[in-house]
Amino acid sequence: DVKVTQSSRYLVKRTGEKVFLECVQDMDHENMFWYRQDPGLGLRLIYFSYDVKMKEKGDIPEGYSVSREKKERFSLILESASTNQTSMYLCASSPTGGRAGELFFGEGSRLTVL
Amino acid sequence: LAKTTQPISMDSYEGQEVNITCSHNNIATNDYITWYQQFPSQGPRFIIQGYKTKVTNEVASLFIPADRKSSTLSLPRVSLSDTAVYYCLGAQLGTYKYIFGTGTRLKVLA
Numbered sequence: 489d490v491k492v493t494q495s496s497r498y499l500v501k502r503t504g505e506k507v508f509l510e511c512v513q514d515m516d517h518e519n520m521f522w523y524r525q526d527p528g529l530g531l532r533l534i535y536f537s538y539d540v541k542m543k544e545k546g547d548i549p550e551g552y553s554v555s556r557e558k559k560e561r562f563s564l565i566l567e568s569a570s571t572n573q574t575s576m577y578l579c580a581s582s583p584t585g586g587r588a589g590e591l592f593f594g595e596g597s598r599l600t601v602l
Numbered sequence: 603l604a605k606t607t608q609p610i611s612m613d614s615y616e617g618q619e620v621n622i623t624c625s626h627n628n629i630a631t632n633d634y635i636t637w638y639q640q641f642p643s644q645g646p647r648f649i650i651q652g653y654k655t656k657v658t659n660e661v662a663s664l665f666i667p668a669d670r671k672s673s674t675l676s677l678p679r680v681s682l683s684d685t686a687v688y689y690c691l692g693a694q695l696g697t698y699k700y701i702f703g704t705g706t707r708l709k710v711l712a
Contacts (some may be wrong), residue, residue, distance in 0.1 A: 501703025519698050531646070538698055545700065550677035569683065571619070578645050582698070589636035589693025589700055 491595035493566070494579050500600045508568040511579030518584040521591065522546075522554060524543035525576040535561050537562055538584070569601045606690050606703040613709045619709045620677045622706050624690035628669050633667055633692040640705070650671045650675070668691045677708075 491527040495510035513520065521536040523546075531544030535554040543554050551573060562581075566573055576598050580591040607625040614620045626635070635651050639661075640647035650657060652664040652673070663676040677684055687705040 522699070523702070528704065531702035533699065533701060536698055544699070547701065580645070585638075587648075587651055588634040588697075589651065589691050590648045591638075591646075591700065593647065595643070597643050601707075 489521055492579055492592050494577075494594040494597045496597050497595065498598050498600075501510075501569050502589070502599075503567050503570060505571050505601075507578050507599065509564040509599070509602075511562045511564070511565075511572065511594060512560050513558065513562075513579075513581040514591070515580035515581065515592070516559065517592070518557065518559070519582045521580040521582075522552075522562065522564045523578045524548070525578055525596070529591065531578065534564065537554055571601050573599065574601045575599060598602075604694060605701070608624075608688075608690060608703055608706045610704065611707040611709070612710060614680055615711050616681055617679050617709045620680050620710075622677075622688050622708065623672055624703070625672050626638070626690070626692050629670050629692050630694065632694045633670075634694070635664065635670075636693055636712070637664065637673075637675050638689040638691065638702075639664070640689065641685075646689060657682045667682060680708075680710045682712060683712050684708065 492513045522534040537543045537556040553565045556590045578596045579594045604630045636651045639649045640646040650664045657664045665674045689705040
């Protein structure tokens with residue numbers, strides 16, 4: 489089974505802190521994604537990466553950056569956390585050439601910014 | 603990219619068949635329709651995908667009419683454990699900017 493592991497299920501940070509959310513997948517997938525999920529807004533794409541060191545902006549990249557130094561790892565960085573970034577963050581991966589739209593998600597990281 | 607519209611929520615009773623419709627009026631010729639299921643405190647998981655007509659697997663059936671402007675996810679004889687949020691998604695092979703809609707929250711009642 490594909491496994492996408494997010495390093496922290498729950499985090500509490502203070503406004504202005506730098507936050508790292510880590511995601512690792514074990515299936516050698518080329519593509520990795522970060523979404524945030526908020527009540528009533530569904531899943532919104534922050535960034536995705538189709539190769540090591542490559543990244544593309546999703547719909548809501550403001551306030552976030554990403555890093556993909558190794559194929560299996562995709563990190564989401566909040567340079568200076570703000571309260572409006574309190575959310576559930578979901579990482580996903582998919583193989584190039586796989587079924588269109590088939591993503592494998594991690595269990596999520598719930599971030600609270602105080 | 604297909605923009606999708608779904609009902610926000612639905613209630614059903616155990617043992618009933620549930621149909622959740624997704625509207626995707628601007629679907630592109632190369633878009634596949636994909637549905638996900640998300641249980642509380644878990645990430646979404648892929649359940650079914652189709653291009654046209656009908657697809658069935660062990661979890662659900664997916665009906666896509668000839669004009670492909672909508673699709674219907676059908677869950678036969680739901681149980682309490684089918685309570686979840688269901689998302690539809692239009693996606694093309696070789697593209698990776700997948701945009702999800704707001705999903706449909708299905709509540710199955712005893």
